[in-house]
Amino acid sequence: MTGLVASLGSGAMTNSIADIDVARTIMVIGANTTSAHPVIGHRMRRAARNGATLIVINPKEIDLTHAASHFLQPRPGTDVALLMGMARYIIETGLADESFIAARTEGFAEFVASLQAYTPEFVVETTGLPWSRITEIARIYATNKPSSIFYAMGITQHSHGTDSVKAVANLALVTGSLGAPGTGVNPLRGQNNVQGACDMGCLPNVYPGSQRVDDPTIQKKFESAWNAQLPNQPGLTHTEIFDAICDGGIDTLYMVGENPLLTEANSGHVRAALERLDFFVVQDIFLSESATYADVVLPAASFAEKDGTFTNTERRVQRVRRAINPVGDSRPDWWIVSRIAERMDAPGFSYSSPEAIMREINQVTPSYGGITYERIENNGLQWPCPDTNYPGTPYLFPEKFSRPGGKACFSPLTYRPPAETADGQYPLILTTDRSLFHFHSSTMTRRVAGLSALDANEWLCLHPADAERYGIADGDWVEVSSRRGTVKVQARLTDVCQPGLCSMTFHFHESPTNLITNPALDPVAKIPETKVTAVSVRPLL
Amino acid sequence: MTETCSFTIDGQEVTAASGTSVLNAASASGIYIPHLCNHPDLKPTGSCRLCFVSIDGGKPRMACREPVKDGISVATSNAVIQRMRVQVMELLIADHYMDCLACAAAHDCELLKISAYLGMRPNQLTRLGKTERNLPVDGSNPFFQFDPNKCVLCGICVRTCDEIVGLRAIGYIHWGDKTVIGAAGNRPFAESICESCGECVERCPVGALAPKTPAIPAREVQSTCVYCGVGCGIHVGVRGDTVVSVSGDRDRETNSGSLCVKGRFGFRFINHPDRLTRPLVRKNGELKESNWDVALDLIAEKFRKSKGRFAALASAKCTNEENYLIQKFVRVAMRTNNIDHCARL
Ligand code: SF4
Ligand code: SF4
Numbered sequence: 090m091t092g093l094v095a096s097l098g099s100g101a102m103t104n105s106i107a108d109i110d111v112a113r114t115i116m117v118i119g120a121n122t123t124s125a126h127p128v129i130g131h132r133m134r135r136a137a138r139n140g141a142t143l144i145v146i147n148p149k150e151i152d153l154t155h156a157a158s159h160f161l162q163p164r165p166g167t168d169v170a171l172l173m174g175m176a177r178y179i180i181e182t183g184l185a186d187e188s189f190i191a192a193r194t195e196g197f198a199e200f201v202a203s204l205q206a207y208t209p210e211f212v213v214e215t216t217g218l219p220w221s222r223i224t225e226i227a228r229i230y231a232t233n234k235p236s237s238i239f240y241a242m243g244i245t246q247h248s249h250g251t252d253s254v255k256a257v258a259n260l261a262l263v264t265g266s267l268g269a270p271g272t273g274v275n276p277l278r279g280q281n282n283v284q285g286a287c288d289m290g291c292l293p294n295v296y297p298g299s300q301r302v303d304d305p306t307i308q309k310k311f312e313s314a315w316n317a318q319l320p321n322q323p324g325l326t327h328t329e330i331f332d333a334i335c336d337g338g339i340d341t342l343y344m345v346g347e348n349p350l351l352t353e354a355n356s357g358h359v360r361a362a363l364e365r366l367d368f369f370v371v372q373d374i375f376l377s378e379s380a381t382y383a384d385v386v387l388p389a390a391s392f393a394e395k396d397g398t399f400t401n402t403e404r405r406v407q408r409v410r411r412a413i414n415p416v417g418d419s420r421p422d423w424w425i426v427s428r429i430a431e432r433m434d435a436p437g438f439s440y441s442s443p444e445a446i447m448r449e450i451n452q453v454t455p456s457y458g459g460i461t462y463e464r465i466e467n468n469g470l471q472w473p474c475p476d477t478n479y480p481g482t483p484y485l486f487p488e489k490f491s492r493p494g495g496k497a498c499f500s501p502l503t504y505r506p507p508a509e510t511a512d513g514q515y516p517l518i519l520t521t522d523r524s525l526f527h528f529h530s531s532t533m534t535r536r537v538a539g540l541s542a543l544d545a546n547e548w549l550c551l552h553p554a555d556a557e558r559y560g561i562a563d564g565d566w567v568e569v570s571s572r573r574g575t576v577k578v579q580a581r582l583t584d585v586c587q588p589g590l591c592s593m594t595f596h597f598h599e600s601p602t603n604l605i606t607n608p609a610l611d612p613v614a615k616i617p618e619t620k621v622t623a624v625s626v627r628p629l630l
Numbered sequence: 631m632t633e634t635c636s637f638t639i640d641g642q643e644v645t646a647a648s649g650t651s652v653l654n655a656a657s658a659s660g661i662y663i664p665h666l667c668n669h670p671d672l673k674p675t676g677s678c679r680l681c682f683v684s685i686d687g688g689k690p691r692m693a694c695r696e697p698v699k700d701g702i703s704v705a706t707s708n709a710v711i712q713r714m715r716v717q718v719m720e721l722l723i724a725d726h727y728m729d730c731l732a733c734a735a736a737h738d739c740e741l742l743k744i745s746a747y748l749g750m751r752p753n754q755l756t757r758l759g760k761t762e763r764n765l766p767v768d769g770s771n772p773f774f775q776f777d778p779n780k781c782v783l784c785g786i787c788v789r790t791c792d793e794i795v796g797l798r799a800i801g802y803i804h805w806g807d808k809t810v811i812g813a814a815g816n817r818p819f820a821e822s823i824c825e826s827c828g829e830c831v832e833r834c835p836v837g838a839l840a841p842k843t844p845a846i847p848a849r850e851v852q853s854t855c856v857y858c859g860v861g862c863g864i865h866v867g868v869r870g871d872t873v874v875s876v877s878g879d880r881d882r883e884t885n886s887g888s889l890c891v892k893g894r895f896g897f898r899f900i901n902h903p904d905r906l907t908r909p910l911v912r913k914n915g916e917l918k919e920s921n922w923d924v925a926l927d928l929i930a931e932k933f934r935k936s937k938g939r940f941a942a943l944a945s946a947k948c949t950n951e952e953n954y955l956i957q958k959f960v961r962v963a964m965r966t967n968n969i970d971h972c973a974r975l
Contacts, residue, residue, distance in 0.1 A: 127890030128860045134796025278859030280946035286971040289953040291944035293967050317962040324967030330941040341936035346945030347972045368932045388906035392856040397949025399854050401861025412851035412866040417907020422952040432930035435963035446951035528857050536899040539772030
């Protein structure tokens with residue numbers, strides 16, 4: 090997200106889901122759409138069936154590859170080298186969109202200079218891919234337009250994730266594949282309302298609508314809107330919060346609907362932090378693994394028990410409606426937060442309904458200015474939508490980018506390898522993936538008997554060649570160890586990963602994958618590198 | 631702009647975009663023409679041979695294959711067409727399973743509808759004297775079952791998996807009167823590449839592909855799926871205070887009615903007995919049931935004393951309104967920007 094803001098001025102999906110039908114080339118990199126975004130996955134397969142060229146780039150042979158005409162399996166964490174190599178080839182063969190570059194971008198010369206490092210030899214050496222396959226997809230992406238790129242955690246969950254995102258943006262800029270239907274740089278948001286949580290300012294550096302907390306004019310605006318004095322220092326990020334708890338700087342945590350014991354990299358560290366807290370409040374619909382550490386657990390209403398809105402991955406704000414009464418004595422989260430605030434005598438928390446809250450959001454969030462309940466009764470609206478006459482925005486940047494000056498910015502990039510590489514002690518690389526049948530820490534999906542039946546437990550996907558080396562048979566219990574810990578899991582022998590690479594999901598508390606994943610942070614986006622962890626695997630006798 | 635055509639069906643003025651079939655144009659204007667194998671989401675195949683109409687008084691033609699034209703006049707039935715339809719129906723139901731009252735599709739079965747439309751009489755139902763098929767039911771999928779004895783071989787499921795889901799998990803197996811629908815290699819659904827999305831179940835016009843625990847909701851509420859970032863539009867089906875079904879919202883641009891296995895079948899967590907129903911407060915090392923006043927007072931008191939050492943994590947599962955309030959609370963009441971949420975993508 091930070092990478093896209095730097096390149097284009099906004100961190101969201103530039104185009105719409107429906108654009109999948111319009112694109113002639115669809116490049117999916119580091120995203121397992123048929124598992125993590127299934128209905129988008131269906132649409133991509135359908136597009137391929139109807140003649141679009143579908144290119145899948147993934148270290149693992151995911152299901153979508155079966156619908157793809159081109160499938161490249163680079164070494165994990167080498168996307169920057171691959172994408173920069175493609176950009177270099179496109180420029181050198183005269184396939185770049187020169188008028189777009191001249192009119193709508195800046196920093197091209199510096200970018201071209203930085204490409205000198207990405208010689209075919211270097212790119213081949215780094216990614217492990219044949220040069221001819223790389224140039225083939227580069228040519229298709231640059232010529233079979235409109236071309237769109239979709240990516241997800243496979244790009245961002247790296248110690249250099251911000252660079253990878255910038256590399257994606259560079260490629261789109263070189264070919265002018267932005268600002269028109271069927272083009273774009275499209276990060277797929279994992280959870281149903283991650284986009285909304287960002288839009289609403291649940292981030293340490295911005296208020297709602299990406300308005301910076303350290304900009305004095307913005308701060309004043311919110312101080313008068315909220316009738317309160319506000320802090321001007323950006324706060325701590327997710328991972329920094331857990332560090333601060335361990336260092337003693339933070340001793341009270343209020344956590345709504347999260348289960349970091351399963352979802353955070355190096356969860357042993359999270360556990361230590363939760364144990365150390367003086368006062369820990371969890372608000373959730375189930376007693377999650379993390380909630381067992383709480384001092385107070387508040388029962389929240391589920392999405393079927395409250396009114397409100399979610400913002401999907403394509404920036405579309407859609408209605409959620411109360412279908413049943415809150416179960417037991419549970420309450421909607423908005424009600425709970427308001428009651429805590431009132432008891433602390435904080436001003437401005439007596440809302441009559443979620444709709445009243447949305448009216449306040451309309452006032453202080455320019456991109457949501459025109460998104461009223463009345464207007465999103467049936468179909469939702471895509472932000473930016475500054476006023477109630479505005480029809481919403483299916484694709485961003487038709488004429489200018491959201492950066493100062495209106496131009497997008499090329500990013501010169503230096504290749505950096507993943508923080509961990511395989512060595513004698515930890516000879517395999519573990520990457521994480523998702524199951525179609527479970528969601529995140531699976532607190533919801535594992536309570537659906539049928540979903541558990543379809544996918545009952547964790548598996549380590551291991552290449553038969555590696556399995557043979559360590560004397561492991563299909564179905565054997567194994568121990569997977571990294572520098573941070575050990576988990577037990579059953580092995581499934583499959584060639585979906587190339588030898589040397591293995592994968593697990595992180596849905597099962599019995600095999601908590603994130604106990605062993607790598608928390609090495611991207612220096613800018615602060616996203617941990619859960620996609621590349623050096624591990625050793627040994628059979629359990 | 632798509633051009634539109636104006637014409638009449640049984641004397642009624644109808645307009646439809648050119649390229650539309652007479653059958654889909656009729657359905658869209660609320661005029662019924664018997665049919666089994668046609669579905670507005672799918673390309674027509676004309677295999678069921680029921681949707682005959684007469685155009686400008688001509689010979690019977692299949693309405694699913696006739697594109698609309700300006701000025702034509704369509705008749706949805708006449709004596710010849712009625713006879714042809716009855717013959718087709720006799721063949722179709724000759725070996726059909728007839729336990730209709732206990733069938734999951736009874737409320738919207740196309741076969742029952744056609745039978746009623748044609749006024750089929752008991753002797754016509756059994757005239758061909760075939761015995762009921764007695765093939766094994768495939769109950770391997772936890773959410774739905776396939777009963778080949780009820781299948782009319784319309785192929786809607788096969789085309790759905792191909793044209794909508796893009797997967798081709800199922801197809802026709804065997805030939806002639808042995809033809810059945812099944813997962814590739816005639817394996818059970820659960821052992822095939824089927825993704826359990828239920829799109830085929832949703833479109834099956836009879837009770838062959840049906841949910842295992844069918845429940846017609848007492849009412850439906852338009853909402854949005856809670857799982858992934860696609861944000862599919864859904865209708866939440868409710869009986870009393872229990873969610874009993876989820877179906878896709880066909881009018882939502884996001885998904886045009888499509889859903890995946892989690893969205894369609896993953897709703898049982900809502901009324902699960904594990905749900906937290908009362909506030910819990912830790913006493914002597916254990917979390918004990920409490921009440922809102924006690925819990926909220928304690929929180930307010932502790933939070934007041936923790937200014938400067940406080941952080942909050944909001945949720946990608948909460949609504950926008952709730953996330954807005956959480957960050958407002960942290961900034962206004964706790965005077966800190968220590969607020970983040972789970973996934974940083
Ligand atoms: S449930 Fe979905 S994937 Fe499975 S056969 Fe039906 S349409 Fe295909
Ligand atoms: S139905 Fe499936 S694809 Fe659609 S939002 Fe829900 S989980 Fe995502």
